[in-house]
Every structure is written in C-alpha cells, then in structure tokens.
Amino acid sequence: MMTQIFLYDTTLRDGTQGEGISLSCTDKLKVAQRLDAFGVHYIEGGWPGSNPKDAEFFARQSELELKQAKIAAFGSTRYKNTTCAEDGNIQALLEANTPVITLVGKSWDLHVHHVLETDPEENLNMIQESVQYFKERGKEVIFDAEHFFDGYKVNPDYAMLTLKAAQQGGADCLVLCDTNGGATPWEVEEITRRVVTEFDETQVGIHAHNDCELGVANSLAGVRGGAAQVQGTINGYGERVGNANLISIIPDLQLKLGHQCVGDEQLATLTPLSRYVDELANMTPNGHQPFVGHSAFAHKGGIHVAAMLKVEESYQHMDPQLVGNEKRAVVSELSGRGNILYKANEFGLDASREDAKKVLEQIKELENQGYTFEGAEASVDIMLRRVDENYEPPFKVIDFMVITENRQGRGLFTEATVKVQIGDEIRHTVAEGNGPVNALNLALRRALHGHYPELTHLHLSDYKVRILDSDSGTAATTRVMIDFHQAGSGQIWTTVGAHTNIIEASWHALIDGVEYALLNGNR
C-alpha cells in the first residue's frame, strides 16, 4: 500500500554533531532553504538552549522563504523536580518561536535511575508536562523517545509508559529512537509494529543511527512496522559513525518500497542536493555513495559495458536519472572495446570498431607503463581523436627544452623553450617560471596565444604527482595528473602522463589538456 512518509531532517542538529562537520549560521540557512525546495517536511534547526549559533539560526529563520517545510526546535523535557515555567531550556525552546517543538525524553529505565538520577514516576511527569506545556501554547510537538529500543528490550512496560505519558500530554508524533545504533531491522520492525498497534491514534516515527551500518535498513524496517515519519540526515552525517542517511532512505522508500516522500521532479535533484550539502559542510563527496556517488552508476568491466550497449538496464538496478545521477563508462585496462565505443559516444565522437580496438590496445600498453585513465577522461578523448588518420591537431610540438640553474647572485631559476607548429607556421618561444612545469606551461601558452586567444581563460587547477614503483628509488615511474578549469564555462577536465622523467610525464598531461581545451572549448 502506498502511503505518504513524512521526512524529518536533522542534519542541522544531529548531523552537525558529527566529527569534522561544521556549518556557519548562514550555511545552515542555505541548507534549510534547499531542503525545503527538495520537499523535506520538517527541518530541525538546532538546540536553542545549547549554543549561541543555534539560537542565532532561530533568530534569523524569518529570512527563509519556505514553501512547505516546518522548522523544528529541539530540546529535552524539563529538568526533574521543577516546572516548565522555571526551566531555562524549555523557555529557550519557546523563545525559538518555531511551529514545531521536538522534545527528547528518556524511555530506558537505566537512564532514568543512573543518568537523570530520579524515579520512574517523575520522568513520566517530566514527559507529560513538557509536551502539554507546548501543546497549550499552540505548538506541534514531536516526542523523541531516546534509547527506545534498548529500553524496550529490558523493560518494555516502562518504555511503553513513557510513550503513554507523551500521548497524554498531547504529542503529535511518537518517535522511536535507536540512539546507540545497536538495534537490528527485525527488532525495529517488530517493536515498531507493536507501538503502532497500541498507539493507533498517534503518528509514529523512526530515528536510527548507523553504528552497525543498519541505519537505512532500520529506518525502512520502521516504515514496514507502520512508522509514518522518518528522521535522518543528508549523507548520513552525525555523531560517531553517523545518522540514518536520508539520501539513501528516500529513493529506497519511493523507488523500491513504493511509498511517497517527495515529488518525482524533486527526487531527480537528490544528487545535486547531496553534493551541495557536502560542499557547504566542507566534506569531500564520497564517490562510492549509493544512488548519488560519481561511481554509483559507473561501469568498468568490459562485459558489463558491452551488455549495457545492448540493453541499458542489464547491469543497472534503476535509471540513474530518477535521482539526478548519470551512468558512466570507466576506461581502464579491464575495459573491452565496448567501453571505448561507449565513451566515444559520451564525448560525441564517431569512432569505428577498428579505432576503438586501436585505442584499447594503447590504453592497455600505457596503463602497463603507469598511466591510469579512470580519472583522466580528457586524455581518452584526445586518444580517440588522434587515432583517426584525418585528424589535424590544433598544434604540433616539435621540441622543448627546460633548464634549471642555480647561479651565484641570482639563485635558482628555471627557463623553458618550446617550438610548436600551427598550420604552416613555426613558433619558438621562451618563458621563465617558478619551476620546470610552470615555465613549460607559460612558454607553450605564449607560443599558442596569437592563434588561440581563448586560452587566456584556461587555468591549471590541480597538479597531482604519484610515485608508482617507489622501491626503484630515483629511477621510479612518476604519474602526473593535471586538472584544468575553463573560466566562464565552468568546464573541468583531467589528463594523465607517466614516465620515469617527471618533466616528460607532466608535458604529456599538459599537451593533452591544452589540446582538449582547443577542441572542446565551444562545446
């Protein structure tokens, strides 16, 4: 049966408790805006009583233009033996001025006795009175039952009583939390089902952590048990190993279990959402992340790609466009001819089977020498062009020279000379640089600039060097990868070179990258 599942995002609260994750207040507002556009129903902004940055977020929430999401403020039930009116945390929650309040309370008697150090009866009062306090003030109240599964396993009667207290206080949703991340999907499904049966008038939610790598599985199990709200974070950020990952849960629920979370058009922006949040959080996107990773639909094995050329779905569990990702063929020594033809198609090049065979042989030979083409697709593009007998390159290199000297009085300096042919013209230029590759790049640009002024916008954005057979000492092979960036169009591409001479390796990567810019600049 297809049901609407409500998404509750806690990236801005539980997610930022992950080691290495930090978001400024402005970044948090940007994430909230994006989550709303994506179709998330609840956005937990933070814990107003805990730190000034979270308090600032709530003070600035009016800057948000939300279409449908509701902002929630998070905090705990009142302190023992006091009243809500006298409790600083409760008052901070009220001042956050949000439509939704999420209250976390204890449901495991061990915590009641040894962490809160109070009696079980007082904990029930704390839950009921806190929920009721906010209901009387017109709030939607979500009750997060902390350690619910652990508590249920040792004392189910008491765990259920804590939910009863929240329900009697008027809670709109009872969320079962696997706070320590130790529950298994079958426990979660069974226990959730019992709660849903006993509290059939109140919505039930699931909040899982990923300590046993079951965060996503437990969230799905909760839904199978009848939960209608799922809490999690973007990319699974969170304390320890992280929270349940909404980026996987959403397509699983919608595409595999047939529930409704967001609109189809919104689901097709899942990949950009994941990368956007990574970028703001200063995290490197995980290429192997399910659904949204750069490699999630990449095909490397020759047999796979050959089959994909015939039937697209033969080696894919779904159409990647449904989540805004794309399929890719990876070219390497493990490739077959199909990978090359597939790649040529991606580049918009016309390659014959014979051309593909030649390029494949070159790739196998070069990878044997230390090249790697997996991340250097621009070099593959150039190889595919060069294999065509009628190909006229935009320039030909006749020779180059580079010297590094340390002269008394002047110190260390480097100079490069480059001789290239463009059409019938030979150009011979020289440049100084802060190192040999820099000097070569400047001399080459100087030689080409008169004919190709568009190269002004070409930048080298990264230069990576790796020593391959390091036990050969100074005779080891060096692999160089260069990232290029075309200002204006925003295009980026990578080339590769490998040689025992680092300058030769760099030169190959440099020439490929510049040639690629001239051939693809106006694409």
Ligand SMILES: [Zn+2]
């Ligand atoms: Zn949590």
